[in-house]
Amino acid sequence: MSELRKVQFKVFRFNPSIDTSPKWKIYEVEVDRGSTVLDALLKIKEEQDPSLAVRYSCRQAICGSCGMMINGKQRLACFTRVLELNTRVVVVEPLNNYPIVRDLITDFSDLFNKEKMVKPYIIRDDTLEMLNPTGMYLQKPEELLEYLQFADCIECGLCSSACPTYSTDSLFLTPMILNKAFRFSADSRDMGLHHRLPIIDSEHGCWRCHFAVACSSVCPKGIDPAKSIQLLKRMIASASIFKLVKKKETQLVSRHHAVESVV
Amino acid sequence: MKESTKMLIHYVTGFLILVTGAIHLISNNLVSLKWIKETVWYPMSLGIFLAAVLYHSMNGLRVILVELFPGSSSGKIISTTLFIIGVVFFISGLYFLLVLFKWW
Numbered sequence A: 001m002s003e004l005r006k007v008q009f010k011v012f013r014f015n016p017s018i019d020t021s022p023k024w025k026i027y028e029v030e031v032d033r034g035s036t037v038l039d040a041l042l043k044i045k046e047e048q049d050p051s052l053a054v055r056y057s058c059r060q061a062i063c064g065s066c067g068m069m070i071n072g073k074q075r076l077a078c079f080t081r082v083l084e085l086n087t088r089v090v091v092v093e094p095l096n097n098y099p100i101v102r103d104l105i106t107d108f109s110d111l112f113n114k115e116k117m118v119k120p121y122i123i124r125d126d127t128l129e130m131l132n133p134t135g136m137y138l139q140k141p142e143e144l145l146e147y148l149q150f151a152d153c154i155e156c157g158l159c160s161s162a163c164p165t166y167s168t169d170s171l172f173l174t175p176m177i178l179n180k181a182f183r184f185s186a187d188s189r190d191m192g193l194h195h196r197l198p199i200i201d202s203e204h205g206c207w208r209c210h211f212a213v214a215c216s217s218v219c220p221k222g223i224d225p226a227k228s229i230q231l232l233k234r235m236i237a238s239a240s241i242f243k244l245v246k247k248k249e250t251q252l253v254s255r256h257h258a259v260e261s262v263v
Numbered sequence B: 001m002k003e004s005t006k007m008l009i010h011y012v013t014g015f016l017i018l019v020t021g022a023i024h025l026i027s028n029n030l031v032s033l034k035w036i037k038e039t040v041w042y043p044m045s046l047g048i049f050l051a052a053v054l055y056h057s058m059n060g061l062r063v064i065l066v067e068l069f070p071g072s073s074s075g076k077i078i079s080t081t082l083f084i085i086g087v088v089f090f091i092s093g094l095y096f097l098l099v100l101f102k103w104w
């Protein structure tokens, strides 16, 4: 059993239906070596103040729900150990750059609307095969590596919260969405770049990224969205200015053949 | 014009500013290379410098302003206004150059 230590939590509180202005509340919580900030907040909720609003689901850095500002930095509450922060007071606030719903919960509607605009799915022009699938598209290991790192995004929104461009330009597509656009456009099975171009190659698209890399420094999954945005710029420049579109040829194999080759 | 084209010109003009700016500095400060100023290429490089500086600075300003004042109509107003300012500066700058080199 590891030793328990008392830590103070300074928590941002604001309920728009009753409060006229935000306030800070201090709570004292006993934590051990393994306690995360989310554990501590849930303890506060259970033992001291049930009115505290926190959003969470998986508690293991998979669902992307529990992003918040912890000691001034964008972090996942379930992925941040209290004692590793090494401070006597832990300051917890809602994520920057998003409207506040209540206490530590922020509204991601703007991000999800922008995500729809970049068509975050594989687009193909062989419509008949899409409607009546006869097989699977083969992908070589090197083709997978083109986008694998960028496919791990859990949509926690930490990167977009840290982005200085998004803090002034509310129409900027933001790193989370631009990373998504790159992830699909770089997929060897996708043929949809020209459908995404009007949005990503626009006044508030990827060219507004100034490569400050704040997004990559807070990503809990090591995605490096700043890199995917620079790769996206290169892809757009080749396709849109120099008309150098690499023709994607994916091999379609019958389901029967695919199962046989796995066995 | 597509945003990618505007930004490509932005990077190209940045490079041109470096080259033509270097020509200007070298020919005015190195005695052994003063002859550059006597050639027809010198006023031409100054003309290119003028155009490049104006495009690069006006586009840089546009980028800052569209971020500060997001909105489709504000974007158009900002771009049109800066384009007109850029053209006015270019015509007057070109006029001064032509007069200076006695081509007018």
Ligand code: SF4
Residues within 6 Å of the ligand: A162, A163, A164, A165, A166, A174, A175, A208, A209, A210, A211, A212, A213, A214, A215, A216, A225, A226, A229
């Ligand atoms: S690198 Fe680009 S997207 Fe990432 S924080 Fe900086 S400006 Fe925003």
Ligand code: SF4
Residues within 6 Å of the ligand: A152, A153, A154, A155, A156, A157, A158, A159, A160, A175, A176, A179, A218, A219, A220, A221, A222, A223, A224, A225
């Ligand atoms: S790129 Fe990283 S920080 Fe951004 S939403 Fe995805 S997982 Fe979160």
Ligand code: FES
Residues within 6 Å of the ligand: A055, A056, A057, A058, A059, A060, A061, A062, A063, A064, A065, A066, A067, A076, A077, A078, A079
């Ligand atoms: S609760 Fe799912 S990422 Fe933290």
